[in-house]
Amino acid sequence: MPPSLSIITATYNAESDLPNLIASLVAQTDADFEWVVADGNSTDRTLELIDRAKSQLRTVKVDSRPDFGIYDAYNRAIKLASGDYYVVVGADDVLFPEAVANYKRACAETGADLVTACYYAGDQLIAGIRQPAWEWLWGMHAYVTGHAVGLAIRRDLHKEVGAYSRYFLLVADQFFILQAIRQGARVVFRDFIAGRYSPQGTSSCNKLGCIVELYRIKVKLGHSLLLSTLVMLCRVIKNWSRIQEQRR
Incomplete structure (x- = not known):
């Protein structure tokens, strides 16, 4: 069945x-x-x-x-x-x-x-x-x-x-x-x-929030703190214009 x-x-x-x-x-x-x-x-x-x-x-x-x-x-x-x-x-x-x-x-x-x-x-x-x-x-x-x-x-x-x-x-x-x-x-x-x-869902409308939450998840699951922080910073830089636009 x-x-x-x-x-x-x-x-x-x-x-x-x-x-x-x-x-x-x-x-x-x-x-x-x-x-x-x-x-x-x-x-x-x-x-x-x-x-x-x-x-x-x-x-x-x-x-x-x-x-x-x-x-x-x-x-x-x-x-x-x-x-x-x-x-x-x-x-x-x-x-x-x-x-x-x-x-x-x-x-x-x-x-x-x-x-x-x-x-x-x-x-x-x-x-x-x-x-x-x-x-x-x-x-x-x-x-x-x-x-x-x-x-x-x-x-x-x-x-x-x-x-x-x-x-x-x-x-x-x-x-x-x-x-x-x-x-x-x-x-x-x-x-x-x-x-x-x-x-256009909730997560897409808060790009910075998503990046930060994903960082917290990776750290919670035991990924390298340094590597996770670097990835997060790279994502913030990559999405900077979008993050600024969502703040307006």
């Missing part, structure tokens, strides 16, 4: 983005999946749009309440989900029609803890793992293409590794995935394009 799949989305006042995501879910060639939405108590038409989607999708689960940010929402959604694996898809992301079928096939064939695939980040195709695969430089991208859209995660992995940490508000996915790898999680890369990720 093939593994079951949950699509997990965190929303907050996302009525302008959701129609495209919902259309991409309705267009899946394999309709046997559940859509699990953790909403942050939206005040616009977000919940109305999700409710309408129930007539078009096989299973839709919604939990709406105030939360502590996107990873708190993911943790709620994971508890509500029933799939053997889950894929995080943002409210402003889309999946390509074969995504669910391809992920389910790859999970069934490999039994891997993490199945990672290609995806578009905006117009840029992310077509593989960063090379050389140096964790000290790339973080989780030394093992997976990305978190949202480009990764199917075995849901029970959270029982072994833990939930997404509240101590990292911007890149808790990095901490979770790197912890899972260190505890022996098996990763498989499959060469299909899962969808399109919007690079």
Whole structure:
């Protein structure tokens, strides 16, 4: 029996983005999946749009309440989900029609803890793992293409590794995935394009915060303090104009 799949989305006042995501879910060639939405108590038409989607999708689960940010929402959604694996898809992301079928096939064939695939980040195709695969430089991208859209995660992995940490508000996915790898999680890369990720998410809007959090994660995981500091400084310099623009 093939593994079951949950699509997990965190929303907050996302009525302008959701129609495209919902259309991409309705267009899946394999309709046997559940859509699990953790909403942050939206005040616009977000919940109305999700409710309408129930007539078009096989299973839709919604939990709406105030939360502590996107990873708190993911943790709620994971508890509500029933799939053997889950894929995080943002409210402003889309999946390509074969995504669910391809992920389910790859999970069934490999039994891997993490199945990672290609995806578009905006117009840029992310077509593989960063090379050389140096964790000290790339973080989780030394093992997976990305978190949202480009990764199917075995849901029970959270029982072994833990939930997404509240101590990292911007890149808790990095901490979770790197912890899972260190505890022996098996990763498989499959060469299909899962969808399109919007690079305008929370982490993208706070570049300096992401750089600092990733530095803290590397130090916490035991990477060289000196090397991690040098990498952080290089990233600050490289992204200086963007950081200055976000401060305005």
